[in-house]
Amino acid sequence: MKANLKLSKQKQISKIDNRIFGSFIEHMGRAVYGGIYQPTHKTADDKGFRNDVKDLVKELNVPLVRYPGGNFVSGYKWEDGIGPVEERPRRLDLAWKSVETNEVGIHEFYDWSQEVGTEINMAVNLGTRGIEDARNLLEYCNHPSGTYWSDLRIKNGHENPFNIKTWCLGNEMDGPWQIGHKSADEYGRLAEETAKAMRLVDESIELVLCGSSSGQMPTFGEWELTVLDHAYEHVDYLSLHQYYGNHENDLEYYLARSLAMDEFIKGVIAMCDAVKAKKHSKKTINLSFDEWNVWYHSNEQDKKSKPWQVAPAILEDHYNFEDALLIGCLMIILLKNSDRVKIACLAQLVNVIAPISTEQDDDSPAWKQTIYYPFMHMSNFGRGIALLPELDCPTYETKDFNAVPFVESIAVYNDEESIVTIFAVNRSSETIDFDINLDGFEVTEIEESIEMAEFNIKADNNVNNQQVTPKSKDDVKFELNHVSMALKGLSWNVVRCSVK
């Protein structure tokens, strides 16, 4: 099979917002306790955070981490996590039927975020709480000094404000499982008034309004239109959440889930723009895809988890090679929509449906799941300008799509480094000859080329065996503005071309 990709320096989708390479840490399972924070671990720093986990997070180069939930935030009292640690209350976390010790709160998490070089995307509780608590939390985090909450932050050890820029107005408020679940009208009004009050505290913040918790929700569509109708002029982004799984063990269908993601994004953009037109607004609402990943491997196991444990091992998906291929496809779709998707969070970062895993003892090292690699490549090499891919490629059919291209691809032009990076997934089991035309560029060198290929589709990694890892790709040829290579059957490929 053959595939041709036409790229042009003149045909650009958008400058990519780095926050599209964001992730998520929720107070649940072993994400915080036993994940990023484990004072008894041999690599723990003087604050109890694991250095081996920090190193893997830094390699991923994550610019933004959503925190502290997720479903957890809808029952969270943020004040429980400030002040002397020994005085903090242990609480029932109703979202995950766990016990929250509150050893880690906003101060500890902020310090960790600074160490790994990321910003916090903070969620406020609009389930059991509301305007008052959201404005207090913002004042605590961002106001310099001289008020009750800002002075309390200083007393608790942080002279300088945290200056958190991006804020989520609740989490999945359309879901009946959500603590304090609301109708679209109830949530829309509350979000509108909370947004107004928060902006009075700090007008520089950006606000994310809750969209549907997945495209399959019965209220999908109606929810978006209603909540936007209420809050349109007071928010900046609408959120999307979606998880994928190979429940039917059908590889062709599974690898086409990125087309479903594309359809979902396009549908939500259409709704944002419909409300814009209806309101004659000058403002455009962008998207925050602040929960996305593969999540299904752990579903059965989690049904056996006992309630009211501290840090139960839940949602610990063990990812295989086909999951890594899908993650590559999904990230390509996010970049293809980077003119409107400005924030995205791989959910989550450590242990809970995550690219980084830890064991339950104090000696074993943190390790990389298969999905770690495509995310790391994209986050490190996918910064710059997304070029519009014009792809000519054979297709196949699934029960929901007539024409799934065997190749999924995007290219990113980093104009500061003069590098064009091509990302490509081959969804077929056959090798595909891939020719790329880079109109307006001259390729001077192949800086680096990487592939993940020739693995059993179900192969995975564990703490003792890192078998699914990238290798260098050695067949890439170039001449003037033309690059060619073979995409091995079922492969993830990254080719970095120096250009002038």
Ligand code: AHR
């Ligand atoms: O990421 C796990 C959970 O998935 C989050 O808490 C929730 O927002 C979503 O349903």
